[in-house]
Amino acid sequence: xxxxxxxAHLLMPGLHREVEQRAPGLVQEAATLERLRNxxxxxxxxxEMIGSRIAKLTDPLVRLESMDAQGVDKQWVxxxxxxFYPWAQEDLAVWASKETNRLIAEHVANAPxxxxxxxxxxxxxxxxxxECIDNAVDHKLVGVEISSFAGDVELSDPRLEPAWxxxxxxxxxxxxxxxxxxxxxxxxxxxxxxxVGQPTENxxxxxxxxxSGVLDRYPNLKVLAAHGGGYLPTAVGRSDRAWKVRPEAxxxxxxxxxxxKKLWFDTVVHDExxxxxxxxVAGSDRVMLGSDYPFDMGLDDPVNFILGTKLPEVATVDIxxxxxxxxxxxxxxxxxx
Numbered sequence: 525x526x527x528x529x530x531x532a533h534l535l536m537p538g539l540h541r542e543v544e545q546r547a548p549g550l551v552q553e554a555a556t557l558e559r560l561r562n563x564x565x566x567x568x569x570x571x572e573m574i575g576s577r578i579a580k581l582t583d584p585l586v587r588l589e590s591m592d593a594q595g596v597d598k599q600w601v602x603x604x605x606x607x608f609y610p611w612a613q614e615d616l617a618v619w620a621s622k623e624t625n626r627l628i629a630e631h632v633a634n635a636p637x638x639x640x641x642x643x644x645x646x647x648x649x650x651x652x653x654x655e656c657i658d659n660a661v662d663h664k665l666v667g668v669e670i671s672s673f674a675g676d677v678e679l680s681d682p683r684l685e686p687a688w689x690x691x692x693x694x695x696x697x698x699x700x701x702x703x704x705x706x707x708x709x710x711x712x713x714x715x716x717x718x719x720v721g722q723p724t725e726n727x728x729x730x731x732x733x734x735x736s737g738v739l740d741r742y743p744n745l746k747v748l749a750a751h752g753g754g755y756l757p758t759a760v761g762r763s764d765r766a767w768k769v770r771p772e773a774x775x776x777x778x779x780x781x782x783x784x785k786k787l788w789f790d791t792v793v794h795d796e797x798x799x800x801x802x803x804x805v806a807g808s809d810r811v812m813l814g815s816d817y818p819f820d821m822g823l824d825d826p827v828n829f830i831l832g833t834k835l836p837e838v839a840t841v842d843i844x845x846x847x848x849x850x851x852x853x854x855x856x857x858x859x860x861x
Contacts, residue, residue, distance in 0.1 A: 525841060527827060528598040528848035529591070530699075531750055531790045531814030535574070535581035535604045536627050539620065543609060547616055554611050561704055561721075563712035573820050580818035584634035590818065591638065595827045597845070599817070600852075601632055602642040602669040605703035610648050610674035617646035621656040629663035640852060641665040642699050647674035650683035654690045666852050667697025667746070672729035673706070679729050680736035692742045697851060700729055701750040718821060726754025731763065734783045735775045743786070746851060750814065752793035757784055757805050781805065788851060790814025791843065792823060796833045808839030812847045 544551045559567060579586045581604065591599055609620050625643040632639035643660030645653045645668050660668050668691070673679070691698055705711060705721030726749055733739055733747065756763070763780035766773040776783070784806045792814045793799050803811055813830055816822030823829050830843055 526597045526845045526849060527595060528600070528813060528845045529594075529596045529815045529817065529826060530600045530748060530812045530848050531701075531792060531822075532587075532599045532601055532817035533581065533604045533819065534601050534628060534631055535578070536607060536624065537578075537582070539607065539623055539627060542623075543612070543616065543620055546619075547612065550611055550613070550616075554609075557611075557708075558704075561708050561712065562717045565713070566715050566717060577818045584631055584639070587817075588635055588638065594815070594825065596813075596815075598638050598640060598848070600640045600642055600666075600699075600848070601628060602699055602701065603628060603644050605669075605671065605701055608644065608647070608671050608674070608703050610671060610703070612646070612648070614646070614649050614652065617649055618652050618656065621646045622659050625656070625660050625663045625665060629665060642697065643668045645670060645687070647671060647684075648677055650677060650681060650687065653684065653687040657687060657690050657694070657696065661694060661696070667691075667699060667748075669699040669701055671704070672700065672702040672725035678732045680732035680738065685741075688738055688742045688745055692745045695744075696746065698745065698747045699750065700726065700747060702726055702729065722751055723754030726751055727756040727759070730754070730756050730787070731780070734763075734780045735767075735773060737775045737777070739783050739786055740777045746788065748788040748790065748812070748851070750790055750792060750816075752791065752798065752802050753784075753787070753789045753806075757789070757802050758798065760784060760805065785810060788812060788847070791826065791830060792816050792821075794823070796829075799830075799833050800835065803835060803839060803843075808835065808842045809847060811843050812851070813844055 603624050607624055621644050628641040632641040643665040645656040647670055702722050702725030705725050711717040711721050730749055730753055760781045767779050788810050789802055789806055790812055791799055813826055815826040
């Protein structure tokens with residue numbers, strides 16, 4: 525069996541330096557917002573953590589050595605979310621997206637039998653997203669990574685309809701990975717910006733996709749949610765209740781819980797009971813091993829985390845690799861086509 529990690533990141537320092545040179549004022553504004561959202565203490569600790577892991581974030585040989593140590597055969601590589609640049613104006617945002625796609629393709633080309641790349645798009649400029657999806661395909665990437673929102677663009681935004689259509693048509697993976705949380709300074713201490721903010725953003729973004737009917741209009745869309753989908757899988761009963769009793773919550777054809785079986789989720793939930801619950805509500809054929817490599821909030825030993833959950837053998841095999849193979853095979857067919 526091929527063990528595949530679908531959640532691992534690449535840092536591109538050269539790209540970020542170029543963005544800083546092209547838009548120094550906007551970069552400073554974004555840094556101020558990050559301080560507001562995260563708090564100075566967390567930013568300092570995060571900076572030290574990332575600094576100590578630069579090799580893992582940038583060097584393909586170190587990446588492969590880490591995969592070997594973890595018992596991982598293949599890894600899906602996506603941009604560190606700080607490369608989303610959701611504040612960037614149109615020309616810079618499109619350039620940064622295409623440059624990110626190029627750099628990710630270049631990185632995974634170091635080990636094409638083991639590394640698989642995901643690109644990015646300028647979500648805050650919906651009319652340029654399809655162009656960047658096509659650019660990702662040109663670079664032989666199997667999908668795109670998106671945040672939970674960007675500026676005033678939520679995932680339910682009608683302006684994104686052409687993007688969903690293109691992604692479905694190409695059979696590409698959509699990796700939903702939040703960056704930042706709109707709760708801002710309410711989460712600026714105790715690392716709440718991540719521990720609470722990330723699962724909140726996952727739940728909000730998925731709810732936009734579900735309640736707006738996006739998944740009805742594009743039933744073959746391949747959405748993979750990071751961090752186990754956040755709070756939604758464990759609290760979806762409240763969403764079902766709203767769908768049942770509130771007319772404004774009936775934008776989707778079915779109760780929200782039914783859509784969890786049409787989404788995919790990684791295993792970065794940090795708790796065996798939470799993973800069993802995720803498998804219970806979504807199905808073992810919709811969960812895939814993820815590590816969040818190499819960040820400190822990831823899983824240091826992702827394979828043994830799955831094995832320790834003591835799921836049935838067929839579910840374990842699905843999660844460790846079979847589901848990822850099925851999902852990426854369709855995307856690869858689209859890329860080749």
